[in-house]
Amino acid sequence: MARSRAAFAGTLDGEARLLLLIDAFSGGAGGLQGRTKLAKLDFLLRYPRFFVRAMEARNADVVAELDPAEENNIESRMVRHRYGPWDPSYYAVLGALAGRGLITTVPARNYRGIKTTELGGRVAAELRASEAWEPVADRARQLRRTFPDHTGTFLKNFIYEHFPEVTRASWGERL
Numbered sequence: 001m002a003r004s005r006a007a008f009a010g011t012l013d014g015e016a017r018l019l020l021l022i023d024a025f026s027g028g029a030g031g032l033q034g035r036t037k038l039a040k041l042d043f044l045l046r047y048p049r050f051f052v053r054a055m056e057a058r059n060a061d062v063v064a065e066l067d068p069a070e071e072n073n074i075e076s077r078m079v080r081h082r083y084g085p086w087d088p089s090y091y092a093v094l095g096a097l098a099g100r101g102l103i104t105t106v107p108a109r110n111y112r113g114i115k116t117t118e119l120g121g122r123v124a125a126e127l128r129a130s131e132a133w134e135p136v137a138d139r140a141r142q143l144r145r146t147f148p149d150h151t152g153t154f155l156k157n158f159i160y161e162h163f164p165e166v167t168r169a170s171w172g173e174r175l
Helices: 014-024 035-046 047-058 068-073 090-099 118-129 133-145 152-162
Strands: 079-081 083-085 102-107 114-116
Touching: 014 035, 014 047, 014 079, 014 090, 014 114, 014 118, 035 047, 035 090, 047 133, 047 152, 090 102, 090 114, 114 118, 118 133
Parallel strands: none
Antiparallel strands: 079 083, 102 114
């Protein structure tokens, strides 16, 4: 399945969403550890119906306000890849955030973690304070509380177990 170059380009909305997610996990020494973990958490962040189901599966109360219309406002669809949902624009978005000095990598177990810089933390705080981004920020913080130290592999297996419709999709299929 050939994709246009646009599928690999990031958006400002994508940058803001990932900055909020990375910032929510930046409190620990290793930050958000691994691209697999980033992709799986972002999947739950982007899709409120899966987020709610994940919270129910973990017996966590949903404390974030969910707007039903938000499900249809996703700027680009994730694609089913070998290990679950993945957005082909991640590399461009992470590069843009790093290039603007908003995120950095830090040593983590067997790989590099991603954390917000001081500037990135201030930008994330401004986004959290805005009405438009508050629901996304709330979900990102709840993901941090619910999956604090879980690995990308744990999250991949969690998605396979609790969202069979996602894992039954063919490789390359838009979710």
